[in-house]
Amino acid sequence: MNDQAFICRGQELDPVELLADYVDSTTFGDLPSHTVDTTKRFILDLIATTIAGSRAPMVREVLDLFAYWGGAPQATTAIFGTRLPMHNAVSANVMICHALELDEFHDTACTHALAPAFWSGLAAAEMAGGCDGKRFLAAVTIAADLKHRLGLATRRMYYLGYHKARLATLAAAAAVCKVQGRSRQTVLDALGLAFCQSSGTTQTQPDGALMKRLTPAFNAGDGVRAVELAVNGVGGHMKLIAGEGGLFQVFNGGEHDVATIRRDIGREFLGATSSVKRYPSCRCANGPIEAIIRLRQQHPFAVEAIRQVRVFVSEGCMAISGQPFAQKHGSPQVDAQFSVDFNIAVALLHGDVFAQHFEPAVLADARVLDLASKVEVSIAPALRGVLSFEPVTVEVELESGDVWRHELEHMYGTPHNPMSWDDFIEERLERCIRYSEIPFSDLRKARLIDTVRDLEHMPNVVDLFELMGSR
Numbered sequence: 001m002n003d004q005a006f007i008c009r010g011q012e013l014d015p016v017e018l019l020a021d022y023v024d025s026t027t028f029g030d031l032p033s034h035t036v037d038t039t040k041r042f043i044l045d046l047i048a049t050t051i052a053g054s055r056a057p058m059v060r061e062v063l064d065l066f067a068y069w070g071g072a073p074q075a076t077t078a079i080f081g082t083r084l085p086m087h088n089a090v091s092a093n094v095m096i097c098h099a100l101e102l103d104e105f106h107d108t109a110c111t112h113a114l115a116p117a118f119w120s121g122l123a124a125a126e127m128a129g130g131c132d133g134k135r136f137l138a139a140v141t142i143a144a145d146l147k148h149r150l151g152l153a154t155r156r157m158y159y160l161g162y163h164k165a166r167l168a169t170l171a172a173a174a175a176v177c178k179v180q181g182r183s184r185q186t187v188l189d190a191l192g193l194a195f196c197q198s199s200g201t202t203q204t205q206p207d208g209a210l211m212k213r214l215t216p217a218f219n220a221g222d223g224v225r226a227v228e229l230a231v232n233g234v235g236g237h238m239k240l241i242a243g244e245g246g247l248f249q250v251f252n253g254g255e256h257d258v259a260t261i262r263r264d265i266g267r268e269f270l271g272a273t274s275s276v277k278r279y280p281s282c283r284c285a286n287g288p289i290e291a292i293i294r295l296r297q298q299h300p301f302a303v304e305a306i307r308q309v310r311v312f313v314s315e316g317c318m319a320i321s322g323q324p325f326a327q328k329h330g331s332p333q334v335d336a337q338f339s340v341d342f343n344i345a346v347a348l349l350h351g352d353v354f355a356q357h358f359e360p361a362v363l364a365d366a367r368v369l370d371l372a373s374k375v376e377v378s379i380a381p382a383l384r385g386v387l388s389f390e391p392v393t394v395e396v397e398l399e400s401g402d403v404w405r406h407e408l409e410h411m412y413g414t415p416h417n418p419m420s421w422d423d424f425i426e427e428r429l430e431r432c433i434r435y436s437e438i439p440f441s442d443l444r445k446a447r448l449i450d451t452v453r454d455l456e457h458m459p460n461v462v463d464l465f466e467l468m469g470s471r
Contacts (some may be wrong), residue, residue: 014239014246015261016191019146023174024184026142026266028134028456036456038272039141041421042104042114044452045276045428047468049102051440052355052432054079056099057333058210063092075123076465079438086123086228090172091214091221093119099213100280100355101337102432107275107283107389107414109151111164113171114271116220117143120172123224124179126462131179133458139178141269147171148270153257154247158387162251163200165216170194172223182231192236193226195247205282205320205338208330276413278427279353281336284317285343287392287411292347295394295406303348303371310395311340312380316387322377325369333358341375342368344394355435390414425449438469 031039053059063080066088073083077092084092097103097115104114121139125131131139147167151157157164173194177187198219204212230236241247241261248256279289288311313322317340325339336342336358345368346357362368380393395405410416419427429449433440448467451458458464 012258014243015241015258016188016239018262018265019174019191019241020184020187022265023142023146023178023187026138028138030266031138031141031269032272035141035269035272036137039137039144039269040452040455041419041424042271042274042276043118043140043455044424044449046097046103046114046118047448047452047464048429048432049100050078050093050097051429051438051468052102052435053096053099055355055435055437056096056213057331058213059096059099062095062214066092075126078119078465078468079436081465081469086127087221087224090116090120090123090224091217093123094168094220095213095217098216101282102277102280102355104271104274105277105283106148106151106270106273108273109148109164109270110158110283110387111148111151111167112216113144113147113151113168114140114274116147116168116171116216116223117141117175120220120224121175121179122461122464124176124227125460126465128180130460130462133454133456133461136179136458136461137456139175141271142178143171143175144271144274145265145269146174148274149261149265150241150247152270153260154252155257156253156255157251158202160251160253161202163202163204163215165219166198166200166251168216168219169198169223169226172220173226174223176224176227180227182227185237186227186230189230189234189236190223190227192238192240193229193234194223194236195238195240196236197222197226205334208327208332208335208338210331210334212334273415275411275415276419276424276428278411278413279343280355280358281343281353282321282338283389284313284321285337285340287390287408288313288340288394289343289347289353290411291392291394291406291408292344292396293351294408295396295404296348296351298406299396299404301396301398301402301404305398305400306348306371306374306396307399308397309344309348309375310397311344311375311377312383312393312395313340313377314383314386314388315379317389318377318379320387322379325372327363332360332363336363339372340377341372344375345369345371354431421453440469444469 071085075089173190325342
């Protein structure tokens with residue numbers, strides 16, 4: 001993009017002006033082919049996690065409440081097919097998608113961006129009476145990139161107790177505006193209105209609150225509502241990023257990083273550098289899980305022979321999920337998802353970690369709890385003072401005195417070790433379908449895969465709901 005457009009009478013404008021230009025002017029033709037391919041893979045992954053998430057705790061209760069609240073039947077709820085007001089349908093779909101902690105994640109920005117971008121864009125397409133695949137892919141890619149850029153530019157946000165799920169309001173607003181072809185001024189108003197509604201605290205994680213799953217969902221719904229307000233004449237144009245009461249000052253401790261927002265915007269799309277979350281747990285636990293599984297594949301020791309397991313992670317991960325597993329007053333499932341030692345124990349006993357391993361019987365399994373008590377999580381000396389999800393080191397000491405060690409430099413599914421299309425299908429889609437209670441025929445699965453692979457040529461993306469069983 002032209003940086004001169006970011007200068008007005010010798011003074012820099014707020015970065016929101018650049019973001020509005022970006023949303024307004026970028027088209028499918030600006031997307032590199034590898035970005036399009038990667039985005040489609042992550043869309044298939046997102047649909048898969050939504051299929052599995054339909055079975056998660058709290059989902060049906062929240063959907064029943066939305067239905068009880070009623071309102072105009074504007075948009076569809078994935079899998080279940082309930083028709084709700086657009087903002088509530090988006091909240092429901094993002095909640096279902098995020099319910100099992102399986103949706104994509106940008107390891108550097110610490111953001112889940114595709115869910116609010118995709119579900120908001122799809123609802124907007126439904127409200128508009130349809131949208132072709134190229135416009136939709138552009139909207140989803142741009143909106144996800146916007147959230148990732150803001151996440152990268154606000155590195156202190158998480159440490160100050162503000163969850164980056166609050167940025168989902170901005171991603172959702174951008175996706176809706178792009179799908180519906182809204183003006184640059186509407187984009188500015190919508191982003192400002194979205195920012196004023198954003199919320200989210202990191203306290204949901206240590207307290208095991210199921211609200212963790214609703215935070216991005218409510219923010220995405222509020223982003224949709226922001227566009228509706230803007231379209232109906234409610235102004236929201238403000239210096240929402242660099243202003244005295246803006247994103248940097250209030251939620252990033254006063255640190256301004258405009259350069260990260262501007263860098264290669266419109267040329268590099270950060271969603272293509274996201275990672276697959278292979279295991280339904282905190283990102284901090286994904287590396288240790290993969291490392292311990294690999295170690296046991298190399299050295300098939302008996303679980304009963306383990307004296308101690310030692311896990312070395314970054315200081316940030318130690319703070320988030322390194323404490324001994326304990327079921328607090330919140331959801332025991334969330335407590336377990338944010339516990340490295342619980343996940344290590346499950347991986348050792350079952351050779352895998354997936355959604356079924358966070359159900360009540362496993363959470364109360366004495367073998368799991370006993371093995372978890374033998375896991376010691378420590379800070380890797382080279383990773384003090386940082387939040388990093390890799391590298392990860394695990395050591396297993398046996399009663400015999402033997403010690404086995406594995407160092408995992410890059411998890412599978414990261415940009416450094418990307419997942420193939422076949423594994424997106426076999427490990428992600430098929431696995432999530434097996435966990436879901438929703439009937440899903442082989443024919444429908446094949447049609448879904450073929451459609452997403454060729455999404456840019458889809459005449460109307462709203463037909464994706466039918467392939468998900470929502471109609």
